[in-house]
Amino acid sequence: MLKALLVEDDIDLATALIDYMSLEEIECDFAADGQVGYNLIMANRYDVIVLDLNLPKIEGLVVCERIRERGIETPVLMLTARDTLDDKLQGFSHGADDYLVKPFAMEELMVRIQVLAKRRSGQVSKLRVADLELDMAQRKVTRAGQEIKLSPIAIKILELLMREYPSGVSREKIALNVWGDEQPDSNSLKVHMFNLRKQIDKEGLEPLIHTLPGYGFAIQRQGNDETAS
Helix, strand or coil, X not given: CEEEEEECCCHHHHHHHHHHHHHCCEEEEEECCHHHHHHHHHHCCCCEEEEECCCCCCCHHHHHHHHHHCCXXXXXXXXXXXXXXXXXXXXXXXXXXXXXXXXXXXXXXXXXXXXXXXXXXXXXXXXXXXXXXXXXCCCEEEECCEXXXXXXXXXXXXXXXXXXXXXXXEHHHHHHHHHCCCCCCCCHHHHHHHHHHHHHCCCCCCCCEEEECCCEEEECCCCCCCCEC
């Protein structure tokens, strides 16, 4: 089942869209303003984001721009009443993948969502370093063929480290990608990294997670490995 996020301040329209998506077997989270929408995007993984342009607190263009700056590549379908070429170009320049002008037919919206979701499914489905594997779709982690149960935050940290392998990732970038603008206390990341290393680098296995003094952390090993499939 596809999972979408709808960020729309018109409650009547949002209700109709959510009901229609349900009929199309699309699971849909909802936010009525840009700030809540942004927080949901930072905390969850979606197949498609349907984002209104004019939103309270944070405008849709700003939300789209910010998530792209955070490295989030989830396809974004922008909804707006503005239909000029300049408006569309502005949306695309801020990171939108598609643009739908109100009013629109529900059927057209569903087709566009399906197309964007298929585009995402063609992206990396698994990350792999040595015998460590992260299944992006199922959010499932295995090491040496054994499943490892990790918290959602731990999986986010691990995903970032695996994507950047073998380069290091700064503490600041990890905190920004995992918690967004709501920065954790100084000890929180340290605790999460300690627990993650404890679960990933068990006794008898090659150590993969390394601390880079004065900078951050990295997944590193000898030799070269495929990181995605």
